[in-house]
Amino acid sequence: MDKKTGAYLCQGCGLGDALDIAALEKVAKAEFKLPVIKTHACLCGDEGVALIKADLEAGAVTLPVIGACSPRVMTDRFQFPNAQVLRANLREQVIWSHPAGDEDTQMLAEDMLRMAFTQATKLNAPTPWKEGEFATTLLVVGGGYAGLTAANEAVKAGHDVLLVEKSAQLGGSARGWTKVVPSDPPYREPQDNPLPALVAKVEANKAIRVARNATVTKTAGMPGKFQIELSDGSTHLVGAIVLATGSRPYDATKLGHLGYGASPDVITNVELEIKLASGKVTTKNGQAPKTVAFIQCAGSRDPAHLPYCSSVCCSVSLKQAIQLAKADPQTMVYIVYEEMRTPGQAEEFYRAAQDAGVIFMKGKANKVANGAGLTVTVADELLGQEVPLGPLDLVVLATGMVPNSTDVDAPAQEYGAELLNPDINPYPAADESYKPAPIVPTGGPILNLQYRQGPHLPMLADGFADSHYICFPYETRRTGIYACGPVRRPMDMAETADDARGAVLKAIQVIANAAEGASVHPRVGDLSYPKIGLSACTKCRRCTVECPFGAIDETEQDYPVVNPTRCRRCGTCMGACPVRTIAFDNYSVDMLSSMVKAVNIPDEFDEKPRILVIACENDAYPALDMAGIARHQYSAFVRILPVRCLGSMNLLLINDALSGGYDGVVLMGCKPGDDYQCHFVKGSAMAKERLSKIAETLKSMQLEPERVTMVEASIADSARLPKVIDELVATFDTIGPNPFKGL
Amino acid sequence: MNPKPQSQTVLVVGGGIGGISAALEAAETGCEVVLIEKGPSLGGRVAALNRYFPKMCHPTCGLEINFQRIKRNPRLKVFTMSEVTAITGGPGNFKATIVTRPRYVKPNCTACGDCAKVATSEVADAFNYGLGTVKAAYLPHAMAFPMRYVLAPEVAGTPEGQSIKAACKVGAIDLDEQPTHFDLSVGAVIWATGWQPYPATNLTAYRYDALADVITNVEMERLAAHDGPTKGQILRRSDGTPAKKVALIQCAGSRDLNHLPYCSRICCLASMKHALYVREQHPDAQVDIYYIDIRAHDKLEAFYRKLKADGQVRWLKSKPARIEPGADGRPVVCGENTLTREVYAEPYDLVVLATGMQPSAKPPMETAMDDYGFVVGHEGGVIGAGVATGPLDVSMSVQSATAAALGAVQAVRR
Secondary structure (H helix, E strand, O other): OOOOEEEEEEOOOOHHHHOOHHHHHHHHHHHOOOOEEEEEOOOOOHHHHHHHHHHHHHOOOOEEEEEEOOOOOOOOOOOOOOOOOEEEEOHHHHHOOOOOOOHHHHHHHHHHHHHHHHHHHHOOOOOOOOOOOOOOOEEEEOOOHHHHHHHHHHHHOOOOEEEEOOOOOOOHHHOOOOEEOOOOOOOOOOEEOOHHHHHHHHHHOOOEEEEOOOOEEEEEEEOOEEEEEEOOOOEEEEOEEEEOOOEEEOOHHHOHHHOEOOEOOEEEHHHHHHHHHHOOOOOOOOOOOOEEEEEEEEOOOOOOOOOOOOOOHHHHHHHHHHHHHHHOOOOEEEEEEOOOOOOHHHHHHHHHHHHOOOEEEEEEEEEEEEEOEEEEEEEEOOOOEEEEEEEEOEEEEEEOEEEOOOEOOOOOOOOOHHHHOOOOOOOOOOOOOOOOOOOOOOOEOOOOEOOOOOOOOOEOOOOOEOOOOOOOOOOOOOOOEEEOHHHOOOOOHHHHHHHHHHHHHHHHHHHHHHHOOOOOOOOOOOOOOOEEOOOOOOOOOHHHHHOOOOOEEEOOOOOEEEOHHHOOOOOHHHHHOOOOOEEEOOEEHHHHHHHHHHOOOOOHHHOOOOEEEEEEOOOHHHHHHHHHHOOOOOOOOEEEEEEOOHHHOOHHHHHHHHHOOOOEEEEEEOOOOOOOOOOOOOHHHHHHHHHOOHHHHHHHOOOOHHHEEEEEOOOOOOOHHHHHHHHHHHHHHHHOOOOOOOO | OOOOOOOOEEEEEOOOHHHHHHHHHHHOOOOEEEEEOOOOOOOHHHHOOOOOOOOOOOHHHHHHHHHHHHHHOOOEEEEOOEEEEEEEEEOOEEEEEEEEOOOOEOOOOOOOOHHHHHOOOEEEOHHHOOOOEEEOEEOOOOOOOOOOOEEOHHHHOOHHHHHHHHHOOOOOEOOOOOOEEEEEEEOEEEEOOOEEEOOHHHOHHHOOOOOOOEEEHHHHHHHHOOOOOOOOOOEOOOOOOEOOEEEEEEEEOOOOOOOOOOOOOOHHHHHHHHHHHHHHHOOOOEEEEEEOOOOOOHHHHHHHHHHHOOOOEEEEEOOOOEEEEOOOOOEEEEEEOOOOOOEEEEEOOEEEEEEOEEEOOOOOOOOOEOOOOOEOOOOOOOEEOHHHHOOOOHHHHHHHHHHHHHHHHHHHHO
């Protein structure tokens, strides 16, 4: 069916008063020769919507362009079955941000329509990628509490599971524990370990195939079609992966200052668990200890060891202390701590330990000496001096956890090793007193991803797996692979179980969407995907390197090949491509460039500069909408071009803008770096990187470098951005008009 | 074997970050979802937060993405101004009764703002915790979803209501709107009603009622927000001057058998964020944090270290005994330092009480709950999500909500 674009111009919300609607109709008619041009007093009302619907049903129009309010509102009203819709934001970003009845406001509105009508000529309905069979089985890596929970829960949702465990038995690090920290009310008593029952449940479940003594030697493919090869030589097709490799205790041999290794009576919390499980806690003399001290943060919260708090050690020590105190009420049990961390309902467990007679000493344990009994030297914060605590029969080091984000027993691989020493570091460099070295995990990859960007799942500088989002904790940079449990963040068993359920939900969700050719978070349901015109491709590899999600691999001939279900549709590849040969059906450099060129550029004697603002549609664009809602005013000389992510901004757009006579170009995107706010992790960082290379181009065009600038914008900048825009317009004014104008 | 579910629809109660996340995750996995929110717009407590710890990013950024997800998803239906009054049945076959209160503004509202222009009376601004007022016809806030005005019930039956109605060019005002009831058959119920701040008025020794410059942590969020009552300037409530010497009092209610016996988890970190707000505004500002234990759990330790590096932030281990009015009108924080044993009486420009979180609503059916009112377990009943299950930060709430969505998917796919 031929594309027939229709223009629908709204006169409501003051649009009819502030703008010359007849002149807008003229743009549609004279310049774009649109077959259908209609105006209405309230387009979003029943009558207005019916008007559009009737034209669509009659086949008079296939693609309505609605000149009214922002595309962020009335989306439900302007949704029509099987039809794409374009919106020109004449309300929030024109009449609410600029004076009514003004010549420049009118010119802005006309250009907005020109951009939308031009976009319409370049817009095609996306055809989803659904080639071949899609698998629904889940691969769960790790047979500890997180992995067992994940496997069990996935089956309850109707999915088969392949559970891979490196060791000979299921259960993981907490397998032998007798009691665990309480998660059920009244939160006062150590609870039975849920693991034995869970292991039995998983082993009895026919929908779960368990591979013991096995590791993953290859993961190729993409969500819905991962091809897995195990160390036993078997191959499997799975739809999604849950990474539940857990954690291991911090290496206590590095804690010599706390007496580890000097006496068999200085043990770790894990070693005490083994003794508790044996039913017999004794010292080297074979006697039950009468005086015991727990040392908290043994390795944790220490820049020389682990920079983070391991989260569970306080509660675990409380549990062990209660177990010892209850076994023999005559035993003196001390807990030496700096901050007692029992968040939430766990506070009750802290009270239970106090009630059980456990003695708490606030201070840092500086050293443990071995003489006539053990002595802990405590920098007592209450007394303000060093206090010896002893003689003690047993000292327990509450060692923290280290995430198993790599396989420590596997050989390291050079390829893709940069993902192990990543640039996203939550620890502030400004603090000289606390400057932990980045944790570079040792060993080899767990999943052995056959990806162009390497075999590892990307991780953060503290050694934990993605994500570093607050709102979207499961969004890793490898689509379809979801980390859960302590490999993601230090957490206790109850939280681990919850986390495993969450990861399973994400896994079955990606399986459902991949089969439909639909994107997952954040552009959920997007059916478009990048297509690469190989005839123009120069094999420069920028797209394969820059994709934040590692979605593009390379053929043996070095051509890029897109794995559609890995793609999150940000368009960073399209922004990276120097020859514009990557395009989505409904989003391309050609489309954006044509929109840029659709704007009328007055000649220099009109003294009406034109500034192109390329704005991230997730943050900068809504901020500009909200500027309109608050009626903050700014220069009407700007032309705003929303992009999926600033990462999809191709430098050629800037070229086109400047050679076309724009006087300046402003990029508005999210904060990059350690505390990134980009919804595609690296998009705005990539744009920044590209921009650093524009100086050469500008020089060759004999243009001032100040004509192109990048502004870090957040969604909360609705009051700030109008000022920033006005300042930039003033700056461009002092530089003077673009000499390319009118050429 | 359990019987086949009678309904495949998932009901999510509560439109804060927990409920939104649970609803979206279920809908994006293929479920039909109905999301019920008591207030006029979605976003709950997080919509009223200025920024998140530890990244200091804006909650509206994630909300925007979530609202886009909702707008795109035909399987998710949202009802605002609505509450669930009764639930019967069990997994696979629940019946829920929902009551929708009048908004007096119909869905054809275009959010043009003509109604607010003619409104003359002002009502307390709920979004800003009553720190200011809004016109009786108002948009809850600039990010409101749905983007629709609300008419305060106070003016519905007045001549002012009539003039507001007359001002609406699209006829969206319905002054005669009545509460409506409807029943839903659903296969699973996710309870995500979140929290409310522990009432600071209960902490009588801190004189929250009497002293204008003693405020709560949630109010601090609005003072620091660019769209708040002071446009982001942290000003004293008494005289509007900048607050440059600020006390942040931890465990105001929490970890206290007379108030909330549990730890509210987020307050230490929220207070550190507040210290940053103040320090960013004034290079010479002094912030004192009174605490029992600093609970910067797991990776959030990094945020604590960031604050520890700032010499203008002091850490005082003490639970203040009381707050007194000073001779100059400033609040004076009094108590004994647990470490130094010094008795102090320190005047401040502003004192912020880190009040804890308590569960805000109880499911209208028999539900396993702990003594504090948090939903525990979900065998056979509603599935708890977010802070309805315990004091959680945003990331953990989303995690909990995603887990709850799986529970719902399991119930309706059975």
